[in-house]
Amino acid sequence: MVESEVEGEVEGARARLTWLAYRMLGSWSDAEDVAQLSFERWYRLTAAERERIERPAAWLTTAASRLCINLLDSAPKRRERYVGPWLPEPIPAHVVPDPDPLDRVTLDNQVSMALLVVLESLTPAERVSYVLHEVFGLRYAEIAEIVGRTPEATRQAAASARRHLRDARSRPSDPAEHARLVDAFQQACEQGDFAGLIAVLDPRVVSVSDGNGRIGIAKRPTVGAEQVARFLLGILRRPLPGTAIERVEVNGLPGFALVRTGLRGRKRVTGVISFGVESGRISNIWFAMNPDKLSAW
Structure with a gap:
C-alpha cells in the first residue's frame, strides 16, 4: 500500500474509532479522546514500523479498543466518587451521521440511550466483545487478540452480553x-x-x-x-x-x-x-x- 493510501485509510478511520469508543464507554468526550490518543500512538511509530503494518485501520481499532478497556477497568473507582446516578453522555443530531434511510432504524438502536444504559451493566469483557462483534463485525479470534483472552472466552462473553441485553430490553425501540x-x-x-x-x-x-x-x-x-x-x-x-x-x-x-x-x-x-x-x-x-x-x- 502506497503512503498516500495509508494516510487516507488512517484519517478515514477517525469517525469509526470515535463511534466504537462511544459505544464502549458511553461518553462522547472520552470517545473523542480515545480516537485522538490512538492516532497519537500511530504517529509515534517509526516509518519502518508503520510500513510493516498491513492493515492500519485494524491496528487503530486494536489501539482504541485497548484504551477503552483500560478506561472501563478503572470506571468502578471513578464512579465511586460520582454523586448520584451515572448516565451515558447524550449526543445531539449533528453528531449522529446521516445514513441511508434503510439503515436508520439500525443506527438509532445501536446508539440509543436505552442500549447504552444496559451496556453499562455489563462487564468490560462482555461490553467490548459485544460491540466489536455485533456492531463492528470483528471475528472472535481478532477480538481475543485485543482483549487478551481465548477466542472461546470471547465468544462466551459476547453470548453473555446478548443474553443480558435480551433480558433487559424486550425489543428495539420503533x-x-x-x-x-x-x-x-x-x-x-x-x-x-x-x-x-x-x-x-x-x-x-x-x-x-x-x-x-x-x-x-x-x-x-x-x-x-x-x-x-x-x-x-x-x-x-x-x-x-x-x-x-x-x-x-x-x-x-x-x-x-x-x-x-x-x-x-x-x-x-x-x-x-x-x-x-x-x-x-x-x-x-x-x-x-x-x-x-x-x-x-
Whole structure:
C-alpha cells in the first residue's frame, strides 16, 4: 500500500474509532479522546514500523479498543466518587451521521440511550466483545487478540452480553412509536394533564437524573407512574426563569433539551431529556444535567 493510501485509510478511520469508543464507554468526550490518543500512538511509530503494518485501520481499532478497556477497568473507582446516578453522555443530531434511510432504524438502536444504559451493566469483557462483534463485525479470534483472552472466552462473553441485553430490553425501540409517545408526553406536560401523562407512562416507569451533585436535582431514581408524573409536572411546567424546553433529537430519537438564554441572547443547553420505550409506553426517562456531559450540545 502506497503512503498516500495509508494516510487516507488512517484519517478515514477517525469517525469509526470515535463511534466504537462511544459505544464502549458511553461518553462522547472520552470517545473523542480515545480516537485522538490512538492516532497519537500511530504517529509515534517509526516509518519502518508503520510500513510493516498491513492493515492500519485494524491496528487503530486494536489501539482504541485497548484504551477503552483500560478506561472501563478503572470506571468502578471513578464512579465511586460520582454523586448520584451515572448516565451515558447524550449526543445531539449533528453528531449522529446521516445514513441511508434503510439503515436508520439500525443506527438509532445501536446508539440509543436505552442500549447504552444496559451496556453499562455489563462487564468490560462482555461490553467490548459485544460491540466489536455485533456492531463492528470483528471475528472472535481478532477480538481475543485485543482483549487478551481465548477466542472461546470471547465468544462466551459476547453470548453473555446478548443474553443480558435480551433480558433487559424486550425489543428495539420503533422510531414511529417512540415519536408518538413523546408527542403525547409533551402534550400532557404542556396541558398539565396528570391523567394523560399517566396514560403514556409504564406503571413501573423509572426516572433517573444525572447531575453529579452540581445542581439541585433528585439524587435517587423516581419509580412508578404517579410519582414520576408528579415529579415531571412539577419541573417541566415551571422551568427556571430564562429556560425553555425544546424538542430535539437525542441519540437519534426524539427527546428534549433545556435551553437557557443568557446575556446578549446567547443560548446554552443545561439539560437533555431522553426516553426508553417498551410495550407501547414510556418505561424510562433519563435527565442528563451534568454540564460535563453536555459539551457536544
